[in-house]
Amino acid sequence: KAGVTQTPRYLIKTRGQQVTLSCSPISGHRSVSWYQQTPGQGLQFLFEYFSETQRNKGNFPGRFSGRQFSNSRSEMNVSTLELGDSALYLCASRGAILEGYGYTFGSGTRLTVV
């Protein structure tokens, strides 16, 4: 079974630009969550989607948004990039509740804002 795929792996953007990151979950998984990881703040929850609906949202400004498509693939968008948005962005997917195997994470997208 293929894992969670995130594209691109690396990205360099300029302040003020916007960026879109993509996540393809494991086939059959309908829940997709996004996290931001920085050395200073650690792993922080951004949002979670299930069947194209956002179910939970972390404490991030409105510049961070996401969506999920009918095939469960998800994208997150960051507008008006700031230097502090430089981070590893991780996507995780999960199948049926109580499968007992937790979330499967992708390798992440390393975003650098210059």
Place this chain on the structure above:
Amino acid sequence: LAKTTQPISMDSYEGQEVNITCSHNNIATNDYITWYQQFPSQGPRFIIQGYKTKVTNEVASLFIPADRKSSTLSLPRVSLSDTAVYYCLVGDQIVSNDMRFGAGTRLTVKP
């Protein structure tokens, strides 16, 4: 969501058993306990999950006392490749899929 407390760092030597304890005093009845491992520049990897007593898989064991206010991840005979950050998470799997990671425990295995 229950808050968790773990040691910031631990050191061990190859071949030893490592036990990492996580405190979660406010764990709720429906909460499960899940542990993840993360290597630099990679996403966290699921290790083990449990609700009560003891759970064992091919990688680790998870010990949960009767009051469930803490849990211990046990890694048998660690190797250098087990050097990583280990996260303990507590949450209700049914009501919320929102996982809040703490700072984790940085385990360093020395030769």
